[in-house]
Amino acid sequence: MLAAVLQVRAGSLQVMLWERAREPHAHRWSLPGGGLGDDEDVEASIRRQLAEKVDVRQLSHVEQLAVFSNPARVPGPRVVATAFLGLVPSHIDPVVPSDTAWHPVDALPATAFDHEAICRRARSRLASKLSYTNLGFALAPPEFTISALRSLYSAALGYKVSATNLQRVLSRRGLLEPTGGTVQPGPSGGRPAALFRFVSGKMRVTDPFAVLRPPSTRSLGS
Amino acid sequence: MLAAVLQVRAGSLQVMLWERAREPHAHRWSLPGGGLGDDEDVEASIRRQLAEKVDVRQLSHVEQLAVFSNPARVPGPRVVATAFLGLVPSHIDPVVPSDTAWHPVDALPATAFDHEAICRRARSRLASKLSYTNLGFALAPPEFTISALRSLYSAALGYKVSATNLQRVLSRRGLLEPTGGTVQPGPSGGRPAALFRFVSGKMRVTDPFAVLRPPSTRSLGS
DNA sequence: CCAGGTTTTCGCCTATCGGTCGAAAACGTG
DNA sequence: CACGTTTTCGACCGATAGGCGAAAACCTGG
The missing domain is CATH 1.10.10.10 (Winged helix-like DNA-binding domain superfamily/Winged helix DNA-binding domain)
Incomplete structure (x- = not known):
């Protein structure tokens, strides 16, 4: 349960990371996240986790990215991570904790665990969906x-x-x-x-603009 | 950890379901799946689970669909399900156990838990990606x-x-x-x-055919 | 206040793509 | 061998995407 929160800042796409204080992987940078509560689904949980870093209302979009489950992805007992992609509009500069900072996705610092791969997936997903x-x-x-x-x-x-x-x-x-x-x-x-x-009302992710449409039904949008 | 395995059979898109013998939701139809082993990731696990129903080599494609985590999605303690989309080519008629059968996705029988919603998501994902x-x-x-x-x-x-x-x-x-x-x-x-x-070599899912391409790079495929 | 530089906007041109139609090809049957 | 059937292919057309350059609208310096 962790999220790659992306934002375009200073002309480059950046991801929000925090610096681990403790082992394992102390001083490496990792994605924010946390455990799943008993009374919430994963979407609610990741929004709750992210609320510690950025105001939830500043997230313009949150979606599931993928499950990362390699048994060796973290040391010790296996941890299955449900990864999310979060987006923040460029006009917002969220107040983040002191251990947290933004890093360009194509110039990442030393990252913890498999978080670099997760960042790459997030970047790729964003590019496709754009x-x-x-x-x-x-x-x-x-x-x-x-x-x-x-x-x-x-x-x-x-x-x-x-x-x-x-x-x-x-x-x-x-x-x-x-x-x-x-x-x-x-x-x-x-x-x-x-x-x-x-256009208001188009501020949620719509269906892809598909090719191989149904025959002669000239409906573009919804 | 469960999968919607889809195949076009008899001219309609069908999903592989098995009939529950025991409560809860006895006699309702549900998606195949099972628990995650300690030494496998979720992809390996779902392929292992599905091997009990269909030969893994008959699956032409397996991909993560989404995580379903509503606390009330199953009775009792919460179960987080990582759902997969599986595809079987139409020329194959897998031997399936006696409690397992194919059902058209737009005429599903009474399904267990949230499995109908998962089937719909699988159908929708397939249509988009096609x-x-x-x-x-x-x-x-x-x-x-x-x-x-x-x-x-x-x-x-x-x-x-x-x-x-x-x-x-x-x-x-x-x-x-x-x-x-x-x-x-x-x-x-x-x-x-x-x-x-x-074309062989194009038998894996490639990048989407994007609009807003990079400028004047007249490369279509890879 | 005018000339020259800068940035944005807009129209036009072209290539490609997707949708449709109909003719032609290539087969069977009576 | 005429006719129906199914597939194939070429042709047309509108929609879409990419590119270019002129025009618009502003600034500053002389």
Whole structure:
């Protein structure tokens, strides 16, 4: 029962880790988590565990990632871990305990147990779902410019995406709408950028945008 | 630790269930599974469990589905279940124990516990992955005609797909290749159908076919 | 206040993809 | 050998994605 909480910060995708104080694997970095209570399911439990690190309301998305169960994944008696993927929108800077910090997922410090593999899985899952679902909303602030959204996607995917194309794809899927507002340009000038938001009601993960659709039923969204 | 093993049989997507002999939920149908051994991970464990029902070599694909952990999902002390999706190619008719039978997933009998919800999740996962991955290979025999493949996809997805389009989409993804052979037409005549196979090396689940690709890297497959 | 630099926005072009249809191919039967 | 049947394949069309460059809208420096 542990979670890879991801957020785009300072232009790179980062994961929240805490530094172990005790053996085994003292001073190595590990994912937050904890045991399952008797009266909660795993989703409720991981949200409770994470509440010690970040405010639960700051998590824009939580989903099961996978079960990690290699008998040798931790020393001593076997521990089966149900891993979660958590996401925090980029405009939030959660207050975290002093032993906890954010690390870029592609420059991880020495990690404990199999937590590096779990981080990789989380990164991979996020990249996939950004492409074929509307999960992007979970990384973005309530309002954003297209170029801000572009840098979020680029950081999470690991490669540059075209701002033009990103806007068009998301718009065509009916996910994006303009707020009407704009932001002032920076000190170097430039046209003011228009603000957008994700359409409310599309702020949960929807079905993938499938190929091989049913015949001639021209329904795109729900 | 339990599995929804799916197969297309007699034109419909079916799931392997066994009838409980004892309380609780006697005479209701439930998914096969069992406990986790000390020296195995969950994948190995579920394959071992399933070996009692079907030969493991007949399973063309096994993947984690989700963890089901509602405290009330079974009577008595809470049991956390790691659910799997298993697939059997359509040309195989496994020998199953006498208490075990196949049931269409959209006409399930009275099921035990939350197993109906697990079946629905398995069905949904399969439908999604058929669309955006190459998972189709796991439902198909080693060689097949396009119309046979079409009926497999139709049964698994729950709606008709176009044979023309199915062949083109899979071919363009580089998944399908002709064997050169043909099958004799049925008693009512017709042109002999060409046989195809999934390209070897593409018989594992690949990355989803993503949108928002990296810029101007004209690489489709791997 | 105007020229030049910067950033965003938008329209257009092209390639590809998915959906559909219908003709042609290749077989059986009467 | 005409006809029905089934498969195959080419052609068309709309939708989608990627790319490019012009235009818009702002800044600063002269």
